[in-house]
Amino acid sequence: MRIAVVADGDGGGWLAELGEGAPTTPVAPVRRVGDLVAAVRAAEQAGSEPPRWVWADTEDLYPDLVRAGVRVARCHDAALTEALLLGYEARHSEPHSLGAAWARLHDLPVPDDPARPLGEGTAAQPALFEADRSTLPPGTDRLAALVEVHADQRRRIADLPEPGRMALLAAVESAGALAAVEMSHDGLPWRPDVHDQVLTEILGPRPRAGERPPVLADLAARIGEVVGHEVNPDSPAQVLKAMAWVGHPVESTRSWVLEAVDHPLVPLLLRYKELARLHSANGWAWLETWVRELPGEDGEPRLGRFQPDYVVGGVVSGRWATRGGGALQIPKSVRRAVRADPGWVLVRADAGQLEPRVLAAVSGDDALAAAAAEEDLYARLAVHVGDDRERAKIGMLAAMYGQTSGDAAPLLATMRRLYPRALEHVDAAARTGEGGGIVRSWLGRTSPAPVDWAATAAATDGDRRRRAHGRFTRNFVVQATAAEWALVLLAALRQELPKTPEGGGIVFFVHDEVVLHVPAQLAEETVRAIERAQTRTREILFGDTPVRFPLAVSVTECYADR
């Protein structure tokens, strides 16, 4: 059963039960409810199977439900689905909100998508569903508009050459939106005291605002001594001058460029850059901005939560982006601060070598699939290639990224001979991209067309951009399908996981790994659920492929432990 829902901005809303057939029309009179939370909770628990909620935008409705303690099993996110369908039609740049979709159906002026500023996610205070971001014209029957757009989207999906794939993509994209709100609400367990301890060990005691930590100040002073005058190591321009001044001019101050230079200044600069990065990106200021402390008992360790806003579909390839806090790039050095609450554990599931496995599955290359049936794909590749594992890996990555320089060329020739269908799959995608065409993932997510090359005057520059776009489409067919694998896994996990208390469940997701926070006594059951989800993911996406997608599952107290 599907239920379309809109909020009234005052805690209530309207519901319309929809038929499952296409076109989907209401099968019962519209129901007005005064307490939307209660109505959703009741519908979720009634009947043998929970409904699929049809709504304009998960980010508008679901955070309030989650805050109120309600979780739903399934939804159809009209905005995300519209974006997928527009993309399929090579119309990426068109607005995808409910209002925009409805306006197109009625040949009316299409409104821009609403901007979604930082901090609008679940960390914000309760809003009682007040925001109407649907961009529908004032006075429009919003429920009728939603029902109409949903029916249109289902028709457009049904009319595709492979409707099942796009239907699955829309479903897992929507499930991802649910998971994103839930994760953002729960947050990644983060110990402020441990983070502070890590910073103090590495940088010295916390300085006053605007000052360098002691270790950085000392390094800057020693750099100044070696050069003979004061240098701001944070300024690439000053570092370039300083290197020239000491007789070692360099083209840039990138660390691998500096590493090649033999001069006492270099280790000081490299050390400074490394520590300055930690201080500016994940230092005390970051901790205060992004980690919310939970109320706690005196004498107990302070517990915190890192609650980034996830942007589902925020990357063209279907990977998620995040807003604020740099959640997808938590450096290894501060992962010690990610610790389970007392009595709880972190269960981490990490997909190994996902992209080459995806390539094996989508290309149907028997030899690569045979390698991908193994736990360590690269080790098997090395046997095929007759080289060491590291070089086999470089060759594979070169094929998927379009690398041509370095020692990739001979490796690529070997790959092309051993895995002809796999290489042809990415080579064809690259040719399409170079020709200005679009490519699609396994489920139909579509690459955006290149930005107007004709506007580029110089032929050489145009050529460079054409090749760059070829590398993009080459990678897209793999990366976008890997993102789909991860979305299906998330959706399967939501179905398989045991019920956990508040603060438990999936708490972090980054491209090909998930972190769960569960009471220790649920650890075993959680691991079994992950294994079921993993198997289902492969079957749902690729049927009976020989390719395996191993998940390394570990149960730890700390994210830094493996």
Added chain:
DNA sequence: AGGGTTTGCCAC
């Protein structure tokens, strides 16, 4: 002073 761009590094 404030906005946009560049540089460089972090993650997968």
Added chain:
DNA sequence: AAACGTGGCAAACCCT
């Protein structure tokens, strides 16, 4: 060893 895909972010830099 360093040019090979997707991003976010902070500080310096450059312009108005």
